[in-house]
Amino acid sequence: MDVTHILDPLNPAQRxxxxxxxxxxxVLAGAGSGKTRVLVHRIAWLLATREAGPWGVLAxxxxxxxxxxxxxxxxxxLARPVGGMWVGTFHGIAHRLLRQHxxxxxxxxxxxxxxxxxxxxxxxxxxxxxxxxxxxxxxxxVTGFINARKDEGLRPDHVDAAGDHGQDGVxxxxxxxxxxxxxxxxxxxxxxxxxxxxxxxxDPTLLAHYRSRFGHILxxxxxxxxxxxxxxxxxxxxxxGLVFAVGDDDQAIYGWRGARVENxxxxxxxxxxxxVIRLEQNYRSTGNILAAANAxxxxxxxxxxxxxxxxxxxxxxxxxxxxxxxxxxxxxxxGRVIHLVEGGDRRDDxxxxxxxxxxxxxxxxxxxxxxxxxxxxxxxxxxxxAEIKDALAYLRLVANRHDDGAFERVVNVPPRGIxxxxxxxxxxxxxxxxxxxxxxxxxxxxxxxxxxxxxxxxAAFVDLVDGLADALEGLVLEHQVEAMLGTSGLLEHYRxxxxxxxxxxxxxxxxxxxxxxxxxxxxxxLPVELDPAxxxxxxxxxxxxxxxPPRSALAAFLAHAALEAGEEQAGEWDDCVHLMTLHxxxxxEFPVVFLCGLEEGLFPHQRSSDDPNRLEEERRLCYVGMTxxxxxxxxxxxxxxxxxxxxxxxxxxxxxxxxxxxLIQEVRMRASVTRPAFQRGGVAEPRxxxxxxxxxxxxxxxxxxxxxxxxxxxxxxYEGSGHHTxxxxxxxxxGSKWLVLSVAKLEPL
DNA sequence: TAAGGCAACTTTTTT
DNA sequence: AGTTGCCTTA
Numbered sequence: 001m002d003v004t005h006i007l008d009p010l011n012p013a014q015r016x017x018x019x020x021x022x023x024x025x026x027v028l029a030g031a032g033s034g035k036t037r038v039l040v041h042r043i044a045w046l047l048a049t050r051e052a053g054p055w056g057v058l059a060x061x062x063x064x065x066x067x068x069x070x071x072x073x074x075x076x077x078l079a080r081p082v083g084g085m086w087v088g089t090f091h092g093i094a095h096r097l098l099r100q101h102x103x104x105x106x107x108x109x110x111x112x113x114x115x116x117x118x119x120x121x122x123x124x125x126x127x128x129x130x131x132x133x134x135x136x137x138x139x140x141x142v143t144g145f146i147n148a149r150k151d152e153g154l155r156p157d158h159v160d161a162a163g164d165h166g167q168d169g170v171x172x173x174x175x176x177x178x179x180x181x182x183x184x185x186x187x188x189x190x191x192x193x194x195x196x197x198x199x200x201x202x203d204p205t206l207l208a209h210y211r212s213r214f215g216h217i218l219x220x221x222x223x224x225x226x227x228x229x230x231x232x233x234x235x236x237x238x239x240x241g242l243v244f245a246v247g248d249d250d251q252a253i254y255g256w257r258g259a260r261v262e263n264x265x266x267x268x269x270x271x272x273x274x275x276v277i278r279l280e281q282n283y284r285s286t287g288n289i290l291a292a293a294n295a296x297x298x299x300x301x302x303x304x305x306x307x308x309x310x311x312x313x314x315x316x317x318x319x320x321x322x323x324x325x326x327x328x329x330x331x332x333x334x335g336r337v338i339h340l341v342e343g344g345d346r347r348d349d350x351x352x353x354x355x356x357x358x359x360x361x362x363x364x365x366x367x368x369x370x371x372x373x374x375x376x377x378x379x380x381x382x383x384x385x386a387e388i389k390d391a392l393a394y395l396r397l398v399a400n401r402h403d404d405g406a407f408e409r410v411v412n413v414p415p416r417g418i419x420x421x422x423x424x425x426x427x428x429x430x431x432x433x434x435x436x437x438x439x440x441x442x443x444x445x446x447x448x449x450x451x452x453x454x455x456x457x458x459a460a461f462v463d464l465v466d467g468l469a470d471a472l473e474g475l476v477l478e479h480q481v482e483a484m485l486g487t488s489g490l491l492e493h494y495r496x497x498x499x500x501x502x503x504x505x506x507x508x509x510x511x512x513x514x515x516x517x518x519x520x521x522x523x524x525x526l527p528v529e530l531d532p533a534x535x536x537x538x539x540x541x542x543x544x545x546x547x548x549p550p551r552s553a554l555a556a557f558l559a560h561a562a563l564e565a566g567e568e569q570a571g572e573w574d575d576c577v578h579l580m581t582l583h584x585x586x587x588x589e590f591p592v593v594f595l596c597g598l599e600e601g602l603f604p605h606q607r608s609s610d611d612p613n614r615l616e617e618e619r620r621l622c623y624v625g626m627t628x629x630x631x632x633x634x635x636x637x638x639x640x641x642x643x644x645x646x647x648x649x650x651x652x653x654x655x656x657x658x659x660x661x662x663l664i665q666e667v668r669m670r671a672s673v674t675r676p677a678f679q680r681g682g683v684a685e686p687r688x689x690x691x692x693x694x695x696x697x698x699x700x701x702x703x704x705x706x707x708x709x710x711x712x713x714x715x716x717x718y719e720g721s722g723h724h725t726x727x728x729x730x731x732x733x734x735g736s737k738w739l740v741l742s743v744a745k746l747e748p749l
Numbered sequence: 750t751a752a753g754g755c756a757a758c759t760t761t762t763t764t
Numbered sequence: 765a766g767t768t769g770c771c772t773t774a
Contacts, residue, residue: 089764188764189763189764253761254762256762355761378762419750581760581762583760583761584762608760644758644759
C-alpha cells in the first residue's frame with residue numbers, strides 16, 4: 001500500500017515516531033507539536049504496512065471526544081472505515097471488557113454504571129443505613145476517599161485502618177457501599193477500571209487472549225494516567241505488547257485527581273528498550289507566545305526537558321492588561337473582542353480562559369451588554385441534568401428492578417404520596433431481608449405493613465414500573481423513551497409546572513427521546529463498532545470468541561448516557577466567543593486567547609500555594625493556557641477583585657513576572673483613566689509599570705457620560721492616545737459608538 | 750407530605 | 765454573591 005500520504009505531512013521527528021521499528025516508544029510531545037497527528041499517523045502506518053491488523057490495535061484516550069476524533073482521523077487517512085480496532089477511553093474499554101466477560105468479572109448481565117452524582121447518592125444511602133452522621137463524615141469526602149483508593153488499585157482490605165478512627169469508619173462505609181453496589185448490579189467509574197484490571201489479572205486465559213490480540217497499545221495524554229490505568233496497560237502489554245505512549249509532562253494538570261506524571265519516567269523503567277522521541281517543533285503559536293510560555297515553564301524544576309521552537313514569525317508581543325477590578329477586566333476583553341471582530345476575526349476564534357468557573361460571570365455580563373454572542377463551556381452536561389437523570393432512572397428500573405439508586409430517585413417523582421416515612425419502612429425491610437428496595441416494596445405490600453394510603457401509593461408505583469416494562473416491550477428505543485415520559489408522568493409533571501425552568505426541562509425531556517433515536521440509528525459515536533463487516537479480511541478475529549454479546553438497545557443507551565455525559569449545550573452552530581476554565585481548554589487552540597485573572601491567590605490558586613508541587617501544577621496550567629493561543633495572547637489581571645461577596649485587593653500573579661518583559665507589551669489606559677481614590681493606595685505591591693495620570697478628561701471605564709446627540713451612556717473601552725484617543729460608549733438609547741475623545745463633547749456624569 | 754426559609758460552603762473535571 | 769443542603773412550618 002502506498003504510504004506517502006501518511007508520511008508526507010510529517011516533519012522528521014514526527015516521521016521518526018510514526019515509522020519507528022517495533023518496540024516501546026515514548027513520544028514527548030510539546031504543546032502544538034502534532035501529538036494527536038503522530039498517534040493517528042502511527043496507527044495508519046501500522047495498518048497500511050500490515051505491521052498490525054485492526055484487531056491487533058488498542059488505542060486509549062481520556063475523553064470520548066478525543067477517541068472519536070482519533071478514529072475519525074484514522075479512517076479519513078485510510079479513506080475507509082476500520083473495523084475491529086479498539087479505540088476508546090479507559091473507561092469505555094474497561095466497560096467493554098466487563099460487558100463481554102461479565103460472568104468472569106462477577107457482574108450480572110445487565111449491570112449499570114453509576115456516574116459521580118449517582119455514586120454520591122449511593123454513599124449517602126449507605127451512610128444513612130449505617131447511621132453515620134453526615135456532618136461528621138461528609139459524603140463527598142467518602143466518595144473522594146473511595147475513588148482515590150480504587151484509582152490506586154486498592155480494595156478495602158488493602159487499606160490499613162491501623163487505629164485511625166476516621167479511616168475505620170470510612171472503610172466500613174466503603175465495604176457497605178461495595179456490597180450494596182454488588183447487590184444491585186451497579187458499578188461506579190473507578191470500579192470499571194479496577195474490576196477490568198482484576199479481571200485480566202486473575203483470569204490467565206483471558207489475559208493471554210487479549211495479550212496475543214493487542215500487539216499494539218497506543219496511549220494518548222500519558223501524563224494523565226493514574227496508578228490503575230498504568231497498571232492496566234502494563235498488565236495488558238505483558239511481554240509482547242508494544243506500547244506507544246504520547247504525553248507531555250509540562251501539560252500534566254490533573255494530579256489532583258490521581259494522575260501521576262511520574263508514569264512517564266516509570267514507563268522507561270518498566271518497559272524494556274523504550275525509545276524516546278521528542279517533538280519540539282511547534283506549529284501553533286507565534287514565536288513570542290512560545291518564548292513567553294517557554295520562559296514561564298522553565299521555572300518548574302524536574303522537567304523532562306523540552307524546548308519548543310517554531311519556524312514561524314515572532315508575531316505580536318503578549319499583551320498585558322492591568323484592570324482595576326474584574327468588571328474592568330471583563331469590559332476590556334469585551335472591547336478587544338469588538339475590535340478584533342471589526343478587524344475580521346471570527347468570534348469563534350477567540351477564547352477567554354480563567355482559573356475558576358466563577359470568573360465567567362463578569363465576562364458573561366460584559367459580553368452580554370456589548371451584544372457579543374458567547375458560549376460557556378463545561379456547565380452541566382445533558383445527561384447530568386436532574387430531569388434527564390429522573391427519566392433515565394425510570395429506564396434503569398425497567399432494565400433492572402433492583403437498582404436501588406434509580407428506585408429511590410423516582411419513587412416519588414413526580415410526587416405520588418410516597419414520602420420519607422414510607423421509604424424508610426422500605427429501606428428497613430430491604431436491610432433486614434438483604435434485598436433490593438424493589439423486592440422490599442413487594443414484600444411489604446404482601447405483608448401489609450403500610451397504612452392504607454401509603455400502601456395504595458406504593459402499589460401504584462410498583463404497577464407503574466411493571467406496566468411500563470411491559471409497554472416498552474417490542475418498541476423501538478426512542479418510542480420506549482417517549483412511552484416512559486408519558487406513562488411515568490414526568491413530562492406532565494413539568495408541563496404543569498409554570499416556572500420558567502420547567503419549560504427547559506420539558507424541552508430537555510423531549511430532547512432525550514430525540515437523542516435516543518439518534519443513538520439507535522448509530523449516528524452517535526459508539527464505543528462498539530457498528531460495522532463489524534467493514535472488511536472481511538480484517539474482521540477475521542483470532543481465536544477466542546469475543547464478539548460483543550447482544551444487548552438490548554435500552555441497556556446500551558443507558559451505558560452510553562452514563563459514559564458519555566454529552567455536550568452541555570446544543571447550540572454549537574453559532575459564531576461564539578468561547579468562555580472556559582483553563583482545564584477545559586487543554587487540547588484546544590484559538591487564534592486569540594485571553595488568559596484572565598492572573599493574580600496571586602486566584603492563579604496560582606490559594607489552595608495550591610503552600611505546596612511546591614501543586615504550585616508547579618498551577619504553572620503548568622498557565623503554560624497550557626498560554627500555548628492555546630496561535631496568534632495573539634492577552635494576559636490580564638485585576639488589582640481588586642470581588643470574590644465570595646467581598647472585595648479583595650490583589651497582587652499580580654508571579655506567572656506574569658516569569659514572562660520576560662521584552663515579550664510583553666503593556667496595554668495602558670491611554671486615555672484618561674481615574675480610579676476611585678480609595679483604591680489607589682490599596683495595591684499591595686507597587687507595580688513597576690505606571691499608569692498614565694488622569695490627563696483631565698476625567699473619564700474612566702464604566703463611567704456614565706452624556707453626549708449632546710446620543711444621550712447618556714457608559715464608557716466601555718479606549719483606544720489610541722493623545723488626540724487620536726477613541727472611546728467606545730454604550731449609549732442607553734443609541735447603542736454602542738466609537739467617538740474620538742478630543743472631538744466628541746462627552747460630559748462625565 | 751410539601752413547600753419555603755435560613756445557614757454554610759465555595760478550584761480545577763472526565764469517566 | 766450565589767448556590768446548595770437542611771430544617772422548619774402549614
